[in-house]
Amino acid sequence: MAVYGIDLGTTFCSVAYVERGQPRLVTLEGGGPTLASLVLLTSRGGPRAVVGSRAPSAYRELVGEAERAPGDVVLVRGSKNHMGVGSSVYAGPPWRLGERELYSTDIAAVILRTLAEMVRARPALPPLDGVVVSHPQRFRNREKLATGQAAKMAGLPLWGMITEPDAAGWAYGLHARAVGAQGTSQTFMVFDFGGGTLDVTLLRREGGPGVAQLHAIDSYGVQLGGLAIDQRIRDALVTQYAERASDHAFSLAAVNESTRERLLELAEWFKISLNTDAGTDPSPLSRSRRRKFTPVFDQDTEGEEVTLELSLAELSRSIGGELDRAMACAEEALRRASLDWSSLDEVLLTGGSSLLWPLQQRMRERCPRVRIHDDPGHPLNPLTIVASGAAIHGAALAEGGARVGVALSGVVPDTFSVRAWEPSPESPGGRRAVLIPLVPAGTATPFVGRRTFSVRGGSSVLPVEVFEGRSEREATRVGEYRMTFPQPMPDGARAEVRLDVRSNGVLVLSVVDAATGTIQEARLDDAPGLYSDEVLAARASWLQSLRVDWNG
Numbered sequence: 001m002a003v004y005g006i007d008l009g010t011t012f013c014s015v016a017y018v019e020r021g022q023p024r025l026v027t028l029e030g031g032g033p034t035l036a037s038l039v040l041l042t043s044r045g046g047p048r049a050v051v052g053s054r055a056p057s058a059y060r061e062l063v064g065e066a067e068r069a070p071g072d073v074v075l076v077r078g079s080k081n082h083m084g085v086g087s088s089v090y091a092g093p094p095w096r097l098g099e100r101e102l103y104s105t106d107i108a109a110v111i112l113r114t115l116a117e118m119v120r121a122r123p124a125l126p127p128l129d130g131v132v133v134s135h136p137q138r139f140r141n142r143e144k145l146a147t148g149q150a151a152k153m154a155g156l157p158l159w160g161m162i163t164e165p166d167a168a169g170w171a172y173g174l175h176a177r178a179v180g181a182q183g184t185s186q187t188f189m190v191f192d193f194g195g196g197t198l199d200v201t202l203l204r205r206e207g208g209p210g211v212a213q214l215h216a217i218d219s220y221g222v223q224l225g226g227l228a229i230d231q232r233i234r235d236a237l238v239t240q241y242a243e244r245a246s247d248h249a250f251s252l253a254a255v256n257e258s259t260r261e262r263l264l265e266l267a268e269w270f271k272i273s274l275n276t277d278a279g280t281d282p283s284p285l286s287r288s289r290r291r292k293f294t295p296v297f298d299q300d301t302e303g304e305e306v307t308l309e310l311s312l313a314e315l316s317r318s319i320g321g322e323l324d325r326a327m328a329c330a331e332e333a334l335r336r337a338s339l340d341w342s343s344l345d346e347v348l349l350t351g352g353s354s355l356l357w358p359l360q361q362r363m364r365e366r367c368p369r370v371r372i373h374d375d376p377g378h379p380l381n382p383l384t385i386v387a388s389g390a391a392i393h394g395a396a397l398a399e400g401g402a403r404v405g406v407a408l409s410g411v412v413p414d415t416f417s418v419r420a421w422e423p424s425p426e427s428p429g430g431r432r433a434v435l436i437p438l439v440p441a442g443t444a445t446p447f448v449g450r451r452t453f454s455v456r457g458g459s460s461v462l463p464v465e466v467f468e469g470r471s472e473r474e475a476t477r478v479g480e481y482r483m484t485f486p487q488p489m490p491d492g493a494r495a496e497v498r499l500d501v502r503s504n505g506v507l508v509l510s511v512v513d514a515a516t517g518t519i520q521e522a523r524l525d526d527a528p529g530l531y532s533d534e535v536l537a538a539r540a541s542w543l544q545s546l547r548v549d550w551n552g
Helices: 053-065 104-120 141-153 164-178 224-243 257-275 311-316 322-338 357-366 385-398 535-545
Strands: 003-008 014-019 022-025 039-044 048-051 073-076 096-097 101-104 130-134 158-163 183-191 198-206 211-220 286-292 296-298 306-311 344-350 406-409 416-423 431-439 447-454 459-468 476-489 493-503 507-513 519-523 548-549
Touching: 003 039, 003 104, 003 164, 003 385, 014 104, 014 385, 039 053, 039 104, 039 158, 039 164, 048 053, 048 104, 053 073, 053 257, 073 096, 096 459, 101 183, 104 141, 104 286, 130 141, 130 296, 130 385, 141 158, 141 476, 158 164, 158 385, 164 183, 164 198, 164 211, 164 344, 164 385, 164 507, 183 322, 224 257, 224 306, 224 311, 224 322, 224 406, 257 286, 257 296, 257 311, 296 431, 306 311, 311 357, 322 431, 322 459, 344 357, 344 459, 416 476, 431 493, 459 493, 476 507, 476 519
Parallel strands: 003 130, 048 548, 130 158, 183 344, 211 406
Antiparallel strands: 003 014, 014 022, 039 048, 039 073, 096 101, 183 198, 198 211, 286 306, 416 431, 416 459, 431 447, 447 493, 459 476, 493 507, 507 519
């Protein structure tokens, strides 16, 4: 039985499975181990999606010289940044395909379906019996549930989900055991810098001759990644063109849609070209790259052809703000764990954006023991380590929970609280709403948080509102759950509220009537922005009929 691990990334995806105890990567686009998380949607010739690196070129062909993208063509980038959002977002969802409005859950389902088709198109691979899908550590309950809905829409047998840093921890722990790093206790940081999210997780590894034990200490994340960096580099290229062409009115708004897309691709090319193998260059900051560029303004007007040139030093300066934010995220994770850089035995860099040489240099200034495996075939390669770890977790699930050489306990990134009422100091006799934490941020999982409250009597229905967030200001509502008891609870009755955070990420809320011992439970598997069962089934049926192109 094969349970595949899927890294559903913001900019790239990868897939792995376990064979003879070791993760194996699935070949995807162009003979490599990744698939670009790009989706072209068009209704020309019938509803159709093009998935992967072909999507931008197909988009430019359909858009032609139009100043703005026509209504029947849309290129979706970074949809994962809006997972679980069911309302309109500027430059985001909904994306239209014919008469249908699509959200990030739908786009994720299209990508997951494509990945499954790629696996099934290779007869030499084991049958796809199940999947474990990864998600960012910073995803809240709604976003995790939406990811699960996407897997169901794609027709995938979902065995579980895992955070991206935890998946990297699984792969790291198994590799460390395989190379004989046993008998020591180590504290290390997983710095997972991907296309749209940055997650920093601190873990402690306990060595030994048996199973490697990994314990998450704390975690912190922000929305920041390769997409933001590409946009910053694109802005620098726009400024340079304006200077070299002496066209100070030149801007993104002045050019047509195809040119805007080419500028973003050009920014990505400069980023990859300048940073690839920069560590082997004796003078990396002085290395530079050049590309000719001619903008198109409309059907009748082209701009002057200019050679754009960018050095690694200039690129580093242009993305300095993003790198500052990335390092601040790491500092905050250490602060929350009451650690400092000297506490770390190692920093493991994962995610495509960790391949940025300026970032690696900043990290080495703080911790000399920085590990990054940029060999594409290495099990800890930044682009594929998450899929490898998810596959290892899947193999453990397939073996009935058996430990595949490593066991990992996760951590809750955000506080879970319930709303309660207390006397108001500003209004004598009045009451005010407060959030009472049940599960503090940084708590190791599995964990059951509990608090006892006095209830206002007269009803057999006790509503419980659950919130997620480290502070009251940033907390979001998970949902309201109405617990129905056989008899009304008298005024002043004591009730214990419990929140069970399980190791697989499932949340179970329960309320215990202290007088009778009666327990009412609810799984927190509903939230605003999710599809109802009926809508989910209808969208899954539509998705199966959608034409999806990924292999030309």
